[in-house]
Amino acid sequence: xVEVQALVVDGEFPSPRRSGSGIDAQRLALLLxxxxxxxxxNLMRADVYASVAGGLRVTEPGVxxxxxLAAASAATxxxxxxxxxxxxxxxxxGEVRSVPQxxxxxxxxxxxxxxxxxxxxxxxxxxxxxxxxxxxxxxAVVRALGEVRVSGAGEAPGEVS
Amino acid sequence: xVEVQALVVDGEFPSPRRSGSGIDAQRLALLLxxxxxxxxxNLMRADVYASVAGGLRVTEPGVxxxxxLAAASAATxxxxxxxxxxxxxxxxxGEVRSVPQxxxxxxxxxxxxxxxxxxxxxxxxxxxxxxxxxxxxxxAVVRALGEVRVSGAGEAPGEVS
Amino acid sequence: xVEVQALVVDGEFPSPRRSGSGIDAQRLALLLxxxxxxxxxNLMRADVYASVAGGLRVTEPGVxxxxxLAAASAATxxxxxxxxxxxxxxxxxGEVRSVPQxxxxxxxxxxxxxxxxxxxxxxxxxxxxxxxxxxxxxxAVVRALGEVRVSGAGEAPGEVS
Amino acid sequence: xVEVQALVVDGEFPSPRRSGSGIDAQRLALLLxxxxxxxxxNLMRADVYASVAGGLRVTEPGVxxxxxLAAASAATxxxxxxxxxxxxxxxxxGEVRSVPQxxxxxxxxxxxxxxxxxxxxxxxxxxxxxxxxxxxxxxAVVRALGEVRVSGAGEAPGEVS
Amino acid sequence: xVEVQALVVDGEFPSPRRSGSGIDAQRLALLLxxxxxxxxxNLMRADVYASVAGGLRVTEPGVxxxxxLAAASAATxxxxxxxxxxxxxxxxxGEVRSVPQxxxxxxxxxxxxxxxxxxxxxxxxxxxxxxxxxxxxxxAVVRALGEVRVSGAGEAPGEVS
Amino acid sequence: xVEVQALVVDGEFPSPRRSGSGIDAQRLALLLxxxxxxxxxNLMRADVYASVAGGLRVTEPGVxxxxxLAAASAATxxxxxxxxxxxxxxxxxGEVRSVPQxxxxxxxxxxxxxxxxxxxxxxxxxxxxxxxxxxxxxxAVVRALGEVRVSGAGEAPGEVS
Numbered sequence: 001x002v003e004v005q006a007l008v009v010d011g012e013f014p015s016p017r018r019s020g021s022g023i024d025a026q027r028l029a030l031l032l033x034x035x036x037x038x039x040x041x042n043l044m045r046a047d048v049y050a051s052v053a054g055g056l057r058v059t060e061p062g063v064x065x066x067x068x069l070a071a072a073s074a075a076t077x078x079x080x081x082x083x084x085x086x087x088x089x090x091x092x093x094g095e096v097r098s099v100p101q102x103x104x105x106x107x108x109x110x111x112x113x114x115x116x117x118x119x120x121x122x123x124x125x126x127x128x129x130x131x132x133x134x135x136x137x138x139x140a141v142v143r144a145l146g147e148v149r150v151s152g153a154g155e156a157p158g159e160v161s
Numbered sequence: 162x163v164e165v166q167a168l169v170v171d172g173e174f175p176s177p178r179r180s181g182s183g184i185d186a187q188r189l190a191l192l193l194x195x196x197x198x199x200x201x202x203n204l205m206r207a208d209v210y211a212s213v214a215g216g217l218r219v220t221e222p223g224v225x226x227x228x229x230l231a232a233a234s235a236a237t238x239x240x241x242x243x244x245x246x247x248x249x250x251x252x253x254x255g256e257v258r259s260v261p262q263x264x265x266x267x268x269x270x271x272x273x274x275x276x277x278x279x280x281x282x283x284x285x286x287x288x289x290x291x292x293x294x295x296x297x298x299x300x301a302v303v304r305a306l307g308e309v310r311v312s313g314a315g316e317a318p319g320e321v322s
Numbered sequence: 323x324v325e326v327q328a329l330v331v332d333g334e335f336p337s338p339r340r341s342g343s344g345i346d347a348q349r350l351a352l353l354l355x356x357x358x359x360x361x362x363x364n365l366m367r368a369d370v371y372a373s374v375a376g377g378l379r380v381t382e383p384g385v386x387x388x389x390x391l392a393a394a395s396a397a398t399x400x401x402x403x404x405x406x407x408x409x410x411x412x413x414x415x416g417e418v419r420s421v422p423q424x425x426x427x428x429x430x431x432x433x434x435x436x437x438x439x440x441x442x443x444x445x446x447x448x449x450x451x452x453x454x455x456x457x458x459x460x461x462a463v464v465r466a467l468g469e470v471r472v473s474g475a476g477e478a479p480g481e482v483s
Numbered sequence: 484x485v486e487v488q489a490l491v492v493d494g495e496f497p498s499p500r501r502s503g504s505g506i507d508a509q510r511l512a513l514l515l516x517x518x519x520x521x522x523x524x525n526l527m528r529a530d531v532y533a534s535v536a537g538g539l540r541v542t543e544p545g546v547x548x549x550x551x552l553a554a555a556s557a558a559t560x561x562x563x564x565x566x567x568x569x570x571x572x573x574x575x576x577g578e579v580r581s582v583p584q585x586x587x588x589x590x591x592x593x594x595x596x597x598x599x600x601x602x603x604x605x606x607x608x609x610x611x612x613x614x615x616x617x618x619x620x621x622x623a624v625v626r627a628l629g630e631v632r633v634s635g636a637g638e639a640p641g642e643v644s
Numbered sequence: 645x646v647e648v649q650a651l652v653v654d655g656e657f658p659s660p661r662r663s664g665s666g667i668d669a670q671r672l673a674l675l676l677x678x679x680x681x682x683x684x685x686n687l688m689r690a691d692v693y694a695s696v697a698g699g700l701r702v703t704e705p706g707v708x709x710x711x712x713l714a715a716a717s718a719a720t721x722x723x724x725x726x727x728x729x730x731x732x733x734x735x736x737x738g739e740v741r742s743v744p745q746x747x748x749x750x751x752x753x754x755x756x757x758x759x760x761x762x763x764x765x766x767x768x769x770x771x772x773x774x775x776x777x778x779x780x781x782x783x784a785v786v787r788a789l790g791e792v793r794v795s796g797a798g799e800a801p802g803e804v805s
Numbered sequence: 806x807v808e809v810q811a812l813v814v815d816g817e818f819p820s821p822r823r824s825g826s827g828i829d830a831q832r833l834a835l836l837l838x839x840x841x842x843x844x845x846x847n848l849m850r851a852d853v854y855a856s857v858a859g860g861l862r863v864t865e866p867g868v869x870x871x872x873x874l875a876a877a878s879a880a881t882x883x884x885x886x887x888x889x890x891x892x893x894x895x896x897x898x899g900e901v902r903s904v905p906q907x908x909x910x911x912x913x914x915x916x917x918x919x920x921x922x923x924x925x926x927x928x929x930x931x932x933x934x935x936x937x938x939x940x941x942x943x944x945a946v947v948r949a950l951g952e953v954r955v956s957g958a959g960e961a962p963g964e965v966s
Binding site for chain 4: 810814817819822824826
Binding site for chain 2: 489490502557
């Protein structure tokens with residue numbers, strides 16, 4: 001269990017920053033492209049910083065969905081729900097994919113007090129955890145943050161229509 | 162057996178991105194140049210992201226043809242056929258070349274349920290798999306996606322004529 | 323116990339420098355984004371240099387808060403109070419977080435003569451050390467430097483309103 | 484025995500690409516400068532991609548001459564002769580130099596069916612292989628491709644006068 | 645004992661060069677920022693090259709003060725005094741700090757014939773060596789080179805007012 | 806004994822190339838700055854490529870003088886004298902410095918047929934080798950190439966006045 005965070009800042013410089021602390025910046029850039037193309041949250045011109053709490057380093061794709069939602073949450077100023085754990089790999093088409101040892105991770109999350117999990121379709125959640133199955137990133141954004149759209153290059157990030 | 166994906170985005174910045182997650186970005190840039198010069202699918206001004214599913218890392222050239230077709234598919238919004246496996250190295254002239262252990266790979270693909278294979282000329286497919294032999298990238302694009310052309314710098318990727 | 327310093331220079335070049343000697347420049351860039359967004363000290367267009375005294379190298383997030391305050395201090399020309407030790411990780415929302423072995427670090431600081439500590443909420447300070455608990459970076463800036471604001475892109479760093 | 488290929492594309496971006504797959508991009512840049520200065524084939528403004536077939540990696544200078552001729556061939560759309568093997572290091576003055584174990588390499592080439600070899604002066608070819616001795620890159624281009632000239636910055640690569 | 649040198653050239657390109665041979669270029673950039681802000685020797689727009697004689701590589705901060713003075717000397721065309729050894733770390737506020745084994749280094753300098761040492765306050769010099777104690781970089785510049793000021797961006801380096 | 810070569814090309818791009826094959830590009834950049842400032846051969850706006858023959862890699866400063874003279878030779882189109890070996894480190898002031906095992910290197914050069922050596926002052930040459938002692942880079946250029954001057958930014962390299 002790791003905690004990822006994102007910070008979205010109106011980009012002032014020629015090429016926007018994708019800066020990861022504990023996260024691969026290349027993967028972050030790719031996830032932001034998916035977020036723009038597949039879920040209508042366009043941060044292509046914003047500076048986006050992402051970080052894993054505690055100085056940890058994460059290299060496996062199970063953190064993809066959490067990272068994308070953290071960026072969408074930061075851009076829209078809508079917090080993610082309390083007690084929600086997010087697990088899943090993202091495909092470039094926006095589809096949410098399962099990852100190894102997903103059930104074991106959810107069991108650990110249950111022990112830590114999480115009561116809901118945003119997960120790939122077909123995931124079996126442990127007792128006490130509600131599984132919110134999402135098939136693609138657009139679904140996941142709506143389930144976690146409500147109906148949002150951050151549109152278009154040149155606008156300030158965080159605008160919601 | 163790995164799954165590669167590509168995402169093509171209209172490039173907004175001075176130098177277009179070639180970003181690979183699990184794939185060498187230099188090789189991706191080279192394959193896109195071949196795709197433009199030899200197969201009429203010009204993505205030289207688009208941002209192209211490619212990824213290997215599952216967080217794997219691929220360094221051998223047998224994935225060349227699949228990667229080029231994934232980019233062409235993403236640019237034209239035409240999906241690759243279901244049940245199709247793609248194997249082959251690409252030369253800079255656009256020719257499709259055989260790779261080591263090709264028959265073993267196709268046998269594995271057959272076990273996983275693939276029923277057709279886009280492969281270099283002379284490949285022997287296992288029972289239950291139809292071998293579609295292609296000699297160059299242009300052939301491969303037409304066999305997999307139909308007659309497509311993405312033309313020219315400055316136009317939006319994904320346009321098909 | 324390490325000593326971190328920052329130097330803020332009016333940025334003259336297209337992309338501002340974030341240069342760390344003994345500190346990860348990526349982490350420095352992220353902390354400056356947090357400082358601008360969450361604490362009203364905007365150094366996004368300034369060149370910022372940070373250094374750890376003695377040629378040491380620091381990689382753990384417990385130095386986050388000290389680094390952010392060193393930058394704010396340099397930008398406003400207000401020195402940090404004498405005898406103050408600063409410990410804490412910064413989240414991207416500006417929240418100050420606890421770090422491992424915080425009590426042991428404060429005990430060492432007490433031995434070295436520090437008499438006050440800017441720390442995350444709930445920290446127990448050793449005898450002789452006053453614990454100033456701060457919940458977020460804005461609090462920390464005010465407690466350490468007073469009411470300051472460095473506003474806006476394009477202005478000279480160090481201006482205080 | 485390795486096979487090298489080059490692809491020359493009209494450069495559209497501020498700094499032209501020198502991209503090597505299996506070949507050092509710095510060495511490629513240097514060889515293109517020699518090709519422009521010493522052999523009249525000016526690709527300084529073109530994007531040039533080079534690749535070693537089979538995913539191999541080559542680091543020794545014996546491949547210099549082959550790489551330069553592959554680029555000249557691609558730029559002029561003239562194929563290199565069938566059955567020709569090319570071996571030699573290039574000096575910055577354009578001179579073709581011998582490399583270690585040259586005779587052993589030619590013997591291997593003979594076994595593989597090559598019947599002619601473009602080689603440094605004084606090379607002894609094995610039976611069945613005609614040695615075409617060339618003293619400098621200009622000679623080599625003429626012997627392999629005929630009289631060609633690709634002139635000048637800003638023109639499309641591949642133009643032949 | 646190492647010998648460091650600096651060369652200051654009027655910068656012609658968009659971002660000035662900080663190039664170190666045997667010295668970390670990041671540290672050099674930081675020291676030049678300190679030199680500009682704290683000692684009135686502004687080389688922010690000049691190209692600065694620094695080198696350690698003999699092909700050695702130096703990574704400890706005791707060389708900071710010598711490096712900054714070498715740059716100031718090169719910029720003002722005033723040689724540093726003969727027989728002077730310089731030791732000290734620089735803080736970002738311009739303060740000169742002691743370094744480990746300073747006395748042992750000065751003893752070695754005395755054996756090599758140095759007769760004066762520019763050192764941090766409180767340093768005990770060996771017999772035959774005059775200790776010139778300096779508390780900050782501005783002091784050090786004045787003691788070593790006299791009253792100098794290299795002012796302002798855009799002017800040629802080496803101008804002295 | 807290694808052979809170094811340089812190629813100087815009129816720079817067409819915003820920042821001039823310093824490209825080394827077997828030689829550190831940072832060191833090459835520094836030597837070209839010394840060549841411009843101390844010997845009147847200004848290649849600061851030219852693209853300069855340097856290479857060590859045979860695919861070798863050189864990291865010691867004894868090659869400095871040879872590299873600088875190779876660049877000056879290439880820029881002026883004046884060949885270095887036949888039978889001349891060049892050894893020496895360059896200081897940033899343009900001074901030529903001795904290097905370890907200089908006599909042993911000259912003895913090896915004598916065995917290989919070299920009859921003259923451009924060397925630092927005080928060098929003892931073996932029988933059969935004339936020692937041409939040079940104290941600084943300007944001396945070395947004049948002794949090896951005659952009176953040359955390549956002046957000024959923006960002019961084509963290779964112009965001689």
